[in-house]
Each structure stands twice: as structure tokens, then as C-alpha cells.
Amino acid sequence: MNLAIKKIPLYMIAIILLVFTGFPFLYMISTSLKSRTEFFEQPYSLFSSFTLENFKSVFEMGLSRYFLNSILVSVVAVFAVMLIAALASYPLSRMKFKFNRVVFLLFIAGMMLPIHATLIPVFKLSQSMGMYDTIWALLGPYIAFSLPISIFILTQFMQEIPVSLEEAAKIDGCNHFGIFWRVILPMLTPALMTVLIYNFIHLWNEFIFALVLISSPENMTLPLGLQDFKGEFSVNIPGLMAALTLASLPILVIYIFSQEKVVKGLAGGAVKE
Structure with a gap:
């Protein structure tokens, strides 16, 4: 039990690091699925829309x-x-x-x-x-x-x-x-x-x-x-x-x-x- 309690700070640090490293990647994917208009209207929303036009245009x-x-x-x-x-x-x-x-x-x-x-x-x-x-x-x-x-x-x-x-x-x-x-x-x-x-x-x-x-x-x-x-x-x-x-x-x-x-x-x- 004591060992599990001692590991809590390590788990917290791991979660914080996961958020800091994972959020930019999620934001990148989310933004790629937005239109330019929606990006300027809601730049910080995650997965609020879904369009593949950006992927089509880059090719x-x-x-x-x-x-x-x-x-x-x-x-x-x-x-x-x-x-x-x-x-x-x-x-x-x-x-x-x-x-x-x-x-x-x-x-x-x-x-x-x-x-x-x-x-x-x-x-x-x-x-x-x-x-x-x-x-x-x-x-x-x-x-x-x-x-x-x-x-x-x-x-x-x-x-x-x-x-x-x-x-x-x-x-x-x-x-x-x-x-x-x-x-x-x-x-x-x-x-x-x-x-x-x-x-x-x-x-x-x-x-x-x-x-x-x-x-x-x-x-x-x-x-x-x-x-x-x-x-x-x-x-x-x-x-x-x-x-x-x-x-x-x-x-x-x-x-x-x-x-x-x-x-x-x-x-x-x-x-x-």
C-alpha cells in the first residue's frame, strides 16, 4: 500500500508529460480537419468538425x-x-x-x-x-x-x-x-x-x-x-x-x-x- 502511494507522484508526472507531449499532436490533427473559416472562428476547439479537403488540397x-x-x-x-x-x-x-x-x-x-x-x-x-x-x-x-x-x-x-x-x-x-x-x-x-x-x-x-x-x-x-x-x-x-x-x-x-x-x-x- 505504501509503495503504491509513493508511486502516485510518478504517475502524476507521467500524466503531465503525456498531456504536454500529446496535446500538440491532437491539436495538429484536429486543426487539419477544419476549414480555414472555422479555424479562424474556433482556433482552439478540438475535433469540432470533420473535413478532408485540406488533405486533398495538399496532394x-x-x-x-x-x-x-x-x-x-x-x-x-x-x-x-x-x-x-x-x-x-x-x-x-x-x-x-x-x-x-x-x-x-x-x-x-x-x-x-x-x-x-x-x-x-x-x-x-x-x-x-x-x-x-x-x-x-x-x-x-x-x-x-x-x-x-x-x-x-x-x-x-x-x-x-x-x-x-x-x-x-x-x-x-x-x-x-x-x-x-x-x-x-x-x-x-x-x-x-x-x-x-x-x-x-x-x-x-x-x-x-x-x-x-x-x-x-x-x-x-x-x-x-x-x-x-x-x-x-x-x-x-x-x-x-x-x-x-x-x-x-x-x-x-x-x-x-x-x-x-x-x-x-x-x-x-x-x-x-
Whole structure:
């Protein structure tokens, strides 16, 4: 009984946090279902009406194209990051060579590099390579800036995998690639899901590189394309909320179906051999 009473403050804090985090999302959905007239008449009412005209209008304005561009560049970049980070993390965590620690620290130092310091070099590089104003120009910086945190997560997770599993695989005749493919990689699933979710959310919402490297409407990603809902003198708030609601769906779906693996990945390393 005393334990239940002591938990009441924790429950209250959890409820307050739920309200603060959940209300903006509910307000966004509610506003997306209002007409512009009703929004100005009742801006703070929740679910007072139901219309899908805003969703229809955002697709007419080219939202589907922005969606496809964001999905393409985010998916390609995330899977490239997962592959490169996994291959780089294995020797950093399991093999001992002269500059092992130095190489790892250089990767980690990449997390401290401000994105804005690289905008001009990346812009000039994309122009010289003939990739400016293409969605492929985003892949380089997206992959480069996602690798440090991904390598850090996977390296720390790999260090907690029992060495005895590798030794048993060596006895069975596996080389380093066989050990990585058959032993390490299957056990990396929780950490890889963490890397996938973290990077997908970041890249799905990325704006600054898209703003610098993309200028044509047909090549814009979703965050950049949302500017279309902002006019010179006014903003179509219900239309913008409808676009934001649709933009949130991929992230919500991915997290709902993989949250268990994400939690395991973040908690990786709690049990040591």
C-alpha cells in the first residue's frame, strides 16, 4: 500500500508529460480537419468538425512528390549508414590494431562538427560534381553526418557480445567475415533498429542541407516543400497541419512496430559476460 502511494507522484508526472507531449499532436490533427473559416472562428476547439479537403488540397499542391523524394533519399541513406557503420564497428570493437582507439575517436569527433561549418564546402563540391539540385546531392552529407553516432552505438553494443561466441565460430572454421555475418550481425538487430529509427527521424526532418542543395520544386524533400503552405501575407494553417499530420505518419508507424527493438538497442551492454 505504501509503495503504491509513493508511486502516485510518478504517475502524476507521467500524466503531465503525456498531456504536454500529446496535446500538440491532437491539436495538429484536429486543426487539419477544419476549414480555414472555422479555424479562424474556433482556433482552439478540438475535433469540432470533420473535413478532408485540406488533405486533398495538399496532394494537389505536390505533397506526394515531396513524400517520394524524402522516402527515397532517407531510405537509401539510412541503409547505407547501417551497412557502413556495421562494417566499421566490427574491427573497431573486436580487432586490436595499432591505431584502433585513435580511429574510433576520430569517428566520434565527427559528432562535434557543426553542420553549418560544412555548408559552403558541400555546396561547392556538389556543384563541381554536377550533382547540385538533385536529390542525390543529399546522400553524401546525410551519410557522413549520420555515421559517427551510428558507429558509436554499434561499437558499444558489439563490445558487450561475448567473445566466446566468436571463439566457437573460429573453431568451426569461420573467418572474420563469417563471424561477422553469422554471429555478430544477427545479434546486432536491436542496435541496428536503434540506428535505423534515430537516423530515419533525423533525415526525414532534415532541412538545412535540402535548403542549400535543392532549388527545383520537383526535387524538394518534404521539410523544404512544406514552405509552399506559407504565402507572402498569410499561412494556410489547416493545410499546413494536414501536411504535417501526413509527414508524421511514417515515423509513427516505424516506431510503433519497432519500439521493442529500439529499447533493447538503447539498453544494450547492460549484461556483460
